[in-house]
Amino acid sequence: MPGSGGRTMKNRSTGIVALLMIILMHLPLSGIGQEFLNGVCRIENGRMIFKIDLDWTPDQLRLVSSQFNLDTLLLSKVMNGKADSIMLADGWKWKQINPRTTELSKDLAPAPPHAPAFDKVLPPSRIFLLDDNWLHVSGFPEPDQANYGVNKLTYSNLFKYSDSMALFILPGHTDARQVYLSGTFNEWSTMQTPMKRSGEGWSVAVPLLPGKYAYKYIIDGRWTQDGNNKLKENDLNGGNNSVIFCYNFVFRLKGYTDAKKVILAGSFNNFNPRELMMSKTGEGWELPLYLRPGTHSYKFIIDNNWITDPDNPVVRPDGRGNFNSFMGIGDTTWFRISGHQSVKNMVLAGTFNGWNTAELKMTKTESGWQLPFILAPGNYEYKYIADGRWMTDSANPFVNGKGNMANSFLTVKPNHNFMVDSFPNANRIAVSGSFNGWNREGYSMVRKNNRWMLPLFLKPGKYTYKIIVDGQWILDPNNMLWEENEYGTGNSVLWIGK
Numbered sequence: 001m002p003g004s005g006g007r008t009m010k011n012r013s014t015g016i017v018a019l020l021m022i023i024l025m026h027l028p029l030s031g032i033g034q035e036f037l038n039g040v041c042r043i044e045n046g047r048m049i050f051k052i053d054l055d056w057t058p059d060q061l062r063l064v065s066s067q068f069n070l071d072t073l074l075l076s077k078v079m080n081g082k083a084d085s086i087m088l089a090d091g092w093k094w095k096q097i098n099p100r101t102t103e104l105s106k107d108l109a110p111a112p113p114h115a116p117a118f119d120k121v122l123p124p125s126r127i128f129l130l131d132d133n134w135l136h137v138s139g140f141p142e143p144d145q146a147n148y149g150v151n152k153l154t155y156s157n158l159f160k161y162s163d164s165m166a167l168f169i170l171p172g173h174t175d176a177r178q179v180y181l182s183g184t185f186n187e188w189s190t191m192q193t194p195m196k197r198s199g200e201g202w203s204v205a206v207p208l209l210p211g212k213y214a215y216k217y218i219i220d221g222r223w224t225q226d227g228n229n230k231l232k233e234n235d236l237n238g239g240n241n242s243v244i245f246c247y248n249f250v251f252r253l254k255g256y257t258d259a260k261k262v263i264l265a266g267s268f269n270n271f272n273p274r275e276l277m278m279s280k281t282g283e284g285w286e287l288p289l290y291l292r293p294g295t296h297s298y299k300f301i302i303d304n305n306w307i308t309d310p311d312n313p314v315v316r317p318d319g320r321g322n323f324n325s326f327m328g329i330g331d332t333t334w335f336r337i338s339g340h341q342s343v344k345n346m347v348l349a350g351t352f353n354g355w356n357t358a359e360l361k362m363t364k365t366e367s368g369w370q371l372p373f374i375l376a377p378g379n380y381e382y383k384y385i386a387d388g389r390w391m392t393d394s395a396n397p398f399v400n401g402k403g404n405m406a407n408s409f410l411t412v413k414p415n416h417n418f419m420v421d422s423f424p425n426a427n428r429i430a431v432s433g434s435f436n437g438w439n440r441e442g443y444s445m446v447r448k449n450n451r452w453m454l455p456l457f458l459k460p461g462k463y464t465y466k467i468i469v470d471g472q473w474i475l476d477p478n479n480m481l482w483e484e485n486e487y488g489t490g491n492s493v494l495w496i497g498k
Helices: 016-024 032-040 058-068 072-079 124-130
Strands: 042-044 045-052 093-098 101-109 159-162 165-171 179-183 202-208 209-217 222-224 232-234 240-246 249-254 260-264 282-290 294-302 305-307 315-317 323-329 332-339 346-350 369-374 378-386 387-392 408-410 416-420 428-435 446-448 451-456 459-471 472-474 491-496
Touching: 165 209, 165 240, 179 202, 240 282, 249 294, 294 369, 323 369, 346 369, 428 451, 428 491
Parallel strands: none
Antiparallel strands: 042 045, 045 101, 093 101, 159 165, 165 202, 179 209, 209 222, 209 240, 232 240, 249 282, 260 294, 294 305, 294 323, 315 323, 332 369, 346 378, 378 387, 378 408, 416 451, 428 459, 446 451, 459 472, 459 491
16 A cells, blocks of 8 residues: 555544444435535545545535534644644544645444444445545656666566556456556556456556656555566555556667677666666667656666767767767757857856766857757756856846856746745845755845746645745745744745646
8 A cells, every 4th residue: 555644633533433334325415415425535445534625615624524523623724734733643644645635544443243244234346436536637647756767577568658558467366356556647546547357367558658656456455566566665654565667768779799798877877887787689789768858978888898879979078088978858958158259168067967067068159159958847057167267147047146156047847936026125035945955045036027036846745935035034925825833933835736
């Protein structure tokens, strides 16, 4: 089962078994009320789980409280993000599913001797009807973050990925009544992705983007790790989840068929000389894998001899007297600087290449210098080096730091724009928070038409932050969502969804 979080909350329920029986026999409501309540509670792996929607109206909150005998005050605290202040008691657990959804869960208590057996109340197939129909996964879910990945399956034909469709195959378990696939791609839904009997096992195809995904099989209600997959990670619940990668690139090396072994090494795996073994083909060697979007340097190691890719003309120095091949996945960002015609050597350096001072030599044009470079969505700092002299990008108004420590700041594919309408007479406004380690200087905002703004790319999740106005730290005046901090001054809260 996926990790279930670690916070608990108190509840004044009169009996979990009685509550279970109410749900199974369906509450005597009709219309919108019944439909609404059917999506509130589900039973999963011996636990009763309540889905708490932060967009509930007061009437819906009262309906849930009355029908399930849940404390309205405690529900309100959860909805207002105050779950941390609730005493850990009664075995209830609290889990944040996404910015607008939380879950409350508790182990089912043993039924009293006179209560009917659970499997006699409703057949197992009906149990799943009480599950998570409130989830509606559409389009392509975002994969987990990973630099690279290669699958390690006992049999390679148990997973296939082509044209954005991932085929999961579970051999055996022919006596099972129901099998579901659950993972990060469907928010660990327990019934959204049913598998079909296929030959001597089960299979299902899921639309997925290239990337990393964690998953498990649910076989007749039992969460089961994929025994044919050697890749796993801790599920934070006393077990492991299986891990699969959907590939987006194939490295190929023609010839060298007499070599005993060929290994791929690159910036994505810190040039590890022993990890990524390539497979021999009729024409040479190849290795399919997942690579995160962006630019990567690499080499082939042929029987301990390092070489650049003979079929790739993009070769750059590494600053230590050697050369690496370069490739990229994603959209191209053009770095351009006007003028400086008398400069003999212009180099780009930034956080995206470890501030390497020799690697990214720019090309001279009639009006200045330029360099195309593929960058993944994110936030980057950079500078130009003109004949050894470091300078910021005069065409870019976004700068971080001060004086000689100032760097030009670039955001690729921003998904949030911080804006402040107040303080038109301020000299400098910045933003700092959990996304930049609460840097004292913060990310500088730019003033346009009496409005201060800063576009950023932020990964999905929760962030806390503050606005810095001429050195004074304040809550964001345009964001009403905040939480208390250890200093009693509060932090603004921002949720970024997938």
